[in-house]
Amino acid sequence: MWDGSDADEVMAVSHSIKTSSDWASTMEQLAEKAHAEGRTVNEIAYLRMSEFFIYGADPKKKKRYQEACDLFYDYYSEYFDNGIVQRHKVTYCGGYLSVMVTKAKGSCKDGILLHGSNDSYYLVHPLVDILRPVPSSAIIRSLCVIR
Numbered sequence: 001m002w003d004g005s006d007a008d009e010v011m012a013v014s015h016s017i018k019t020s021s022d023w024a025s026t027m028e029q030l031a032e033k034a035h036a037e038g039r040t041v042n043e044i045a046y047l048r049m050s051e052f053f054i055y056g057a058d059p060k061k062k063k064r065y066q067e068a069c070d071l072f073y074d075y076y077s078e079y080f081d082n083g084i085v086q087r088h089k090v091t092y093c094g095g096y097l098s099v100m101v102t103k104a105k106g107s108c109k110d111g112i113l114l115h116g117s118n119d120s121y122y123l124v125h126p127l128v129d130i131l132r133p134v135p136s137s138a139i140i141r142s143l144c145v146i147r
């Protein structure tokens with residue numbers, strides 16, 4: 001289960017999930033419910049949970065992914081707009097890796113490189129709050145490859 005989702009909410013619908021397709025559509029329904037209730041963090045998680053189980057060349061996969069990313073960057077925009085976190089794109093295999101960098105407050109001893117999986121984008125908020133006081137030169141995270 002993705003960070004940002006509501007475990008009780010997912011548990012309540014889990015009995016109806018038998019296939020990957022069931023999972024994707026159930027998470028889409030939870031995303032719609034979260035959206036209607038203004039629960040953006042839950043909505044982002046459910047969109048990503050849905051996208052994870054949409055396979056192959058299904059155009060819904062990229063659409064769900066893009067919806068989740070757009071919502072994420074909008075919701076956490078203050079970190080990017082005020083320069084706490086900088087976004088970079090690193091060319092990779094005909095696409096790019098999204099990289100986020102933040103610098104430590106004060107003097108730096110060394111750097112920290114974090115590579116997350118597809119659900120680790122929720123680390124932006126807690127890592128910035130926790131690691132910025134730590135003497136490290138940068139926090140760099142790789143998010144995804146877009147082709």
